[in-house]
Structure formats: structure tokens, C-alpha cells
Amino acid sequence: MIARCVVPLIALAIGCGAADADERGSSMPLAPTSPGELARAALDDLPDRPTDGLTGDLVLEDPSGHALDALHAALARAARGEHTARLSFYGGSHTASDLYTGVIRARLQQHFGDAGHGFVLAMPPIDRYWQQGVRIADAEGWTMLQPSSKRMGVEHYGLAGMAFEATEPAWADVETEHGASASRIEIMYLRQPGGGALEVEIDGEPSRALDTASDTIAPAIERIEVPLGSHRVSLRTRGSAPVRVFGVVLERDRPGVIVDQLAIAGAKARHQLLWDEGTWSALWAPRPPDLIALSYGNNELDDHHLAFAQHEQHFVDVLERLRRHSPGASCLVIGPSERQVRGERGEWKRPGALPLFVAMQRRVAHANGCAFVDVLAWQGGPGAVERWLAADPPLERDDRMHFTEQGYRRLGADLLRVLLAGMAAEPS
Numbered sequence: 001m002i003a004r005c006v007v008p009l010i011a012l013a014i015g016c017g018a019a020d021a022d023e024r025g026s027s028m029p030l031a032p033t034s035p036g037e038l039a040r041a042a043l044d045d046l047p048d049r050p051t052d053g054l055t056g057d058l059v060l061e062d063p064s065g066h067a068l069d070a071l072h073a074a075l076a077r078a079a080r081g082e083h084t085a086r087l088s089f090y091g092g093s094h095t096a097s098d099l100y101t102g103v104i105r106a107r108l109q110q111h112f113g114d115a116g117h118g119f120v121l122a123m124p125p126i127d128r129y130w131q132q133g134v135r136i137a138d139a140e141g142w143t144m145l146q147p148s149s150k151r152m153g154v155e156h157y158g159l160a161g162m163a164f165e166a167t168e169p170a171w172a173d174v175e176t177e178h179g180a181s182a183s184r185i186e187i188m189y190l191r192q193p194g195g196g197a198l199e200v201e202i203d204g205e206p207s208r209a210l211d212t213a214s215d216t217i218a219p220a221i222e223r224i225e226v227p228l229g230s231h232r233v234s235l236r237t238r239g240s241a242p243v244r245v246f247g248v249v250l251e252r253d254r255p256g257v258i259v260d261q262l263a264i265a266g267a268k269a270r271h272q273l274l275w276d277e278g279t280w281s282a283l284w285a286p287r288p289p290d291l292i293a294l295s296y297g298n299n300e301l302d303d304h305h306l307a308f309a310q311h312e313q314h315f316v317d318v319l320e321r322l323r324r325h326s327p328g329a330s331c332l333v334i335g336p337s338e339r340q341v342r343g344e345r346g347e348w349k350r351p352g353a354l355p356l357f358v359a360m361q362r363r364v365a366h367a368n369g370c371a372f373v374d375v376l377a378w379q380g381g382p383g384a385v386e387r388w389l390a391a392d393p394p395l396e397r398d399d400r401m402h403f404t405e406q407g408y409r410r411l412g413a414d415l416l417r418v419l420l421a422g423m424a425a426e427p428s
Contacts, residue, residue: 036423038075038079039424043416043421045107054384058373061362061374064366068291068422071085072422075257075423081113084115084254085112085258086260087108089101089295090267091296091334092265092266093402094263094337094408096265096267098130099405100408100415101259109257109259113256115251116183118249119249120136120247122245123136123172125144126265133179136174141169142170145162146271154274156217157275159188159262161267161271161272165244167240171234172235174248181231181252183229184252185233185249186248188283189212189221191217193216195212196239196240197210200234202224202226202231208224210222219282228252233248272318273318281325289326290329292332294333298336315360316364319331331368332372333362333370333372335357335361337379338350339385339400354376385400
């Protein structure tokens with residue numbers, strides 16, 4: 001039987017149902033051991049670091065020495081069954097592939113507890129949209145809304161900076177893949193004047209008919225308790241009144257780890273400043289992160305119409321907004337990677353501003369109490385694109401900007417080493 005839990009939006013961080021027994025013995029119960037031992041076990045499970053010279057050490061630059069304290073404390077509490085540790089990753093297509101974040105999610109959940117997948121967009125924004133362990137099917141009848149050169153005003157984009165609106169009959173399906181499970185489903189949507197009806201089906205059975213009409217514009221979350229297991233969530237509209245959806249949450253009512261991959265292909269840091277702050281923060285507050293990670297910069301290199309000082313101010317404003325809403329969270333800035341663009345004669349070359357973006361992000365990160373990792377240096381600096389393309393198997397795609405799956409998995413493993421190194425050094 002599917003149970004309904006109706007709670008105010010601001011109260012969603014408080015549980016409203018007992019957790020179901022875990023059905024996957026591989027992740028629970030956790031053996032009684034120290035957080036340091038769990039961190040070492042997670043790192044021991046990673047493949048050996050390659051010795052091919054294509055990547056160096058990924059170095060955590062943390063002048064404060066405390067940028068990851070909140071994350072380590074949250075993981076320790078998760079290991080004791082007292083907390084759900086939440087990691088939120090924003091960025092562009094590097095992050096939106098969910099490949100390096102997928103490595104981090106899998107290893108942390110294996111050793112600190114599996115609290116479910118977390119947030120996903122309700123439909124694919126591009127032909128290839130990945131969320132490891134979740135299948136987002138094709139959808140019909142929806143218009144994708146996100147900041148762009150044609151949409152430069154502040155808008156209600158939701159938690160990940162992208163919304164989908166229907167003004168005609170439309171459908172979308174999201175489901176957990178084999179082996180993944182959820183006991184709580186949440187639908188994030190917008191209530192607005194003249195809003196239409198949103199029908200929700202769970203596993204092919206009607207579950208909710210949500211009236212999105214309201215005198216004022218405000219986000220809402222519908223929480224649905226379900227038996228622990230794999231589930232399919234279907235969203236339907238049937239009329240012409242507007243219905244706007246932000247995403248779906250798939251979680252388990254138990255302590256552990258959630259890794260929210262909130263990135264959008266093509267996103268730039270300044271796009272966050274176009275997300276209505278009230279709408280975004282109302283959806284952010286029930287999911288308070290223990291780690292905020294930002295990975296921007298490569299897409300900004302194409303914005304030649306902006307002065308570099310403007311790029312820096314945008315990054316400052318974004319980071320300060322996130323810190324204002326989550327002052328106690330750990331913070332990590334993942335610097336831009338090596339890339340190449342076509343020159344005037346058709347030759348491939350590195351954008352001249354790339355090292356400037358790396359230096360700027362390092363400076364802003366440290367000024368805001370965040371750690372920084374230099375991906376460009378980790379790749380070996382100039383010439384990395386050619387070396388990665390020539391590798392067997394290649395680590396770089398032919399577009400000379402994005403990594404292959406092997407490249408992203410290598411990045412995920414080294415980011416996990418950076419995140420857990422301090423914790424793993426703690427005595428048993």
C-alpha cells in the first residue's frame with residue numbers, strides 16, 4: 001500500500017514514517033567500525049591509481065584546513081546510523097554525465113549506507129541524460145525552460161536550474177533500475193495562478209491528482225511513501241492549463257548517503273543568479289547539504305562578450321549565495337579542465353583565458369572558506385588533450401573538451417581520494 005505524508009514544504013527535512021527494513025544486504029547493516037576504518041575501506045575498494053603518467057596527484061588546496069570538516073562529521077554520523085549525509089554537485093556537462101559523481105555515490109553508499117539516489121530531472125533535457133541507477137525515459141508534450149541567451153530574466157527554475165512546462169497533454173516516466181530502490185518519492189513542482197492538474201502514477205497505478213493552481217507563485221513538494229523497492233513514477237497532464245515540474249526525488253527512509261547530481265550540460269556559474277532565489281531556496285532547504293561542490297568554467301571560456309572581471313564577480317555572487325543558505329556545509333570548487341578550441345586558421349589551441357579562470361576560482365574558493373582542486377594540473381597541463389586522445393583507451397572525446405567514461409571514472413576515483421583522505425588518516 002502507498003501511504004501519503006502531507007507536510008508543509010519547510011518541514012520536509014523531518015521524517016514522517018518509520019524506515020523500512022533494508023532489502024539489499026550488500027550495504028546494510030553496517031559493520032560496527034570507526035569512520036576512519038570505513039573511509040579507508042572505501043579507498044581500498046578503488047582500482048589502483050594508473051601509472052601511465054596521464055594524470056598526476058589531485059591535490060586538495062585548503063588553506064583553512066577545515067573546508068571538509070562538515071562532510072567528515074556527517075559521514076561519521078551516517079556510519080553510526082544517526083544522519084543522512086548529503087553531497088550536492090552543481091556544474092556543466094562534466095558533472096551532468098553522472099559518471100564521476102556516480103563513482104563517488106557508489107563508494108560512499110557502499111560503506112556509509114545507501115539512503116537512495118536523490119534528485120533527478122523529471123525528463124531528459126538532452127538526448128543523453130544520465131543518472132546512474134535511474135532511468136529517465138523519453139517524454140512528450142513538455143517545454144524545457146533554462147537560462148539562455150533568450151531567457152536572461154530571473155525565473156522559477158527550481159533546484160537544478162531547469163524546469164519543464166506543459167500546456168497540452170504531456171507525459172514523463174522515471175524509474176529506478178534493477179538493484180536500486182526507494183521508499184519515498186517526492187515530486188517538485190510549481191503552484192501558480194491558472195495552473196493545471198498534474199496526475200501522478202506509481203508503478204502504473206493512480207496515486208495523486210495535484211492541483212497546481214494557486215493565488216500566488218510558489219514551489220511545492222508532494223511526498224509519497226511507498227514500499228521499499230524498485231518503482232516507476234509517471235507524470236501526466238491532460239489539459240491546456242500550464243503545469244511546471246522541476247524534478248523527482250527517489251530516496252530511502254534510512255540513514256546513509258545521498259549524492260545529488262544537480263548539473264546541467266552547457267551550464268555556466270552565472271546562470272544560478274537567474275534562478276528565482278525564493279523558489280530555489282524553498283527546495284534547497286529540505287535537503288541541507290553537508291558538501292557543496294561546484295564545477296564550472298569551461299563553458300564560460302566561450303563568453304567573449306563578458307569582461308573577465310564580470311566572470312569573477314558572477315562566481316563570487318554564486319558562491320556567496322550558496323554559502324549564505326548553507327553556512328555550515330563543506331565546500332569544494334573543482335577547477336576547469338584542459339580543453340581546446342578552433343583558431344582562426346582551423347587549428348586546435350588552448351583558450352588563452354583558461355589559466356586565468358583556474359587562478360580566479362582558486363582565489364574565490366579560498367576567500368569563501370572552500371577547498372579547491374586543480375583539474376588542469378591533475379591532467380598534466382598543456383598538451384593534456386593530445387595525450388588523453390592518444391591513450392588506449394582514450395580519456396578524451398574528439399570534441400577536445402569532454403572526457404570519455406574512462407576519463408570521468410578516473411576523475412571520480414581521485415576526487416573520492418581527496419574527499420576521504422583526511423578522514424582515512426584518523427586513528428581507528
